[in-house]
Amino acid sequence: MYLHGTSKINTKGHLEIGGCDTVELKETYETPLYIMDEALVRQRSREYMEAFRASGLNFQVAYASKAFCVMAMCRLVEEEGLSLDVVSEGELYTALQAGFPANRIHFHGNNKTPEELEMAISANIGCFVVDNFTEMHMLQAIAAEKGLSVNILLRVTPGVEAHTHEYISTGQTDSKFGFDIGNGSAFEAVELASISLNLNLLGLHSHIGSQIFEVEGFQMAVERVAGFSIQVKEKLGVVFKVINLGGGFGIRYTEGDTPLKVSDYVKAITDSVKQSFGGAYAQLPEIWVEPGRSIVGDAGTTLYTVGTSKNIPGVRKYVAVDGGMTDNPRPALYESKYEAMLANRANDANEETVSIAGKCCESGDMLIWDLDLPQVNSGDLLAVSCTGAYNYAMASNYNRIRRPAVVFAKDGQSDLVVKRETLQDIVSGDVIPERIAKQPSYK
Structure with missing residues (x-):
């Protein structure tokens, strides 16, 4: 897997992003987990601003928030001097709640x-x-x-x-x-x-x-x-x-x-x-x-925990992770391709070719086909790169799977910017009409 931005392999043989060990991030925040390389997001933002300044033209660089829209991201791009592009009341509300200057918002x-x-x-x-x-x-x-x-x-x-x-x-x-x-x-x-x-x-x-x-x-x-x-x-x-x-x-x-x-x-x-x-x-x-994508895309990595596997002799080996099309629908939508590595065993040599399956009840819930990895074990951590754009943004609760947390990582510090959904969050909008209401049999 190509290492973007601040990503590197540390002395423990673990993938490190923004100075944060991904194995430790898993222990702190659980998986699946979106990890954003904050320094790389800022670098990409500055590359646009500097390139336009060099042109001598008057300009505005507006971050297309549909790629990844959370309040912390709105604050970050404001700090970098960018304007903001929104396409819905939800994105507009997020920007306003984050205190983004309204006169720099385009709808x-x-x-x-x-x-x-x-x-x-x-x-x-x-x-x-x-x-x-x-x-x-x-x-x-x-x-x-x-x-x-x-x-x-x-x-x-x-x-x-x-x-x-x-x-x-x-x-x-x-x-x-x-x-x-x-x-x-x-x-x-x-x-x-x-x-x-x-x-x-x-x-x-x-x-x-x-x-x-x-x-x-x-x-x-x-x-x-x-x-x-x-x-x-x-x-x-x-x-x-x-x-x-x-x-x-x-x-x-x-x-x-x-x-x-x-x-x-x-x-x-x-x-x-x-x-x-x-x-x-x-x-x-x-x-x-x-x-949008070019500011946050390669700054994002999704961390998964490996669960089950299924080997079909002469055909392929499926390795399932604890996420899938609910946190990354792009392979199913666009046949998008990704790279990945074992974050907890980053220096191990590749030994097998596997296909990474999600946990949704869909045959099409496949994240990566034919990926070369070391011998994969249950409990290993799989890091999929370049998931910063249109992954969290398009995440869903299909199969009532909870959406992951999001953290920003920079200079060895990780900050939670989106909490992991709880089971209570899943049912928080549900209403049972009085005519069919019963006392729950399971508590």
């Missing part, structure tokens, strides 16, 4: 409810990314009723297809997101927004997908968005102050993944902006981006 989503719009307007957030005409009309009406003007970006689909999984590719024409540039709906949206009394149109938003390893897609998106912006300026006299180019910057999950450095992505984008807008815009627009 996304293709189906924002009236209640969510009300909540965000009342909180005086910085910007709404408007996804469709229905939302635009609702937002205008609510803002008018309150006698306010709200900042908006219009999300557009530039017709750029990123080389990624179809479920996480969003910039193509056939997408549930945004106004299409090619069919004229984006131009119509600009016309409507520019004359709406309670909407302050700042500019455009474009996002082409996720887990992208090359710059060509971003460069093409800039060219398409710039061409559209120039057309809007010439025909409507509307000049965009902000161009948001989304996120989607890839990370290394396995040996075959080849992401670029943060500075390479940023330089390609900012150079394209200067080239594409420079001749038509007296002042270049402010550039916003929304990295």
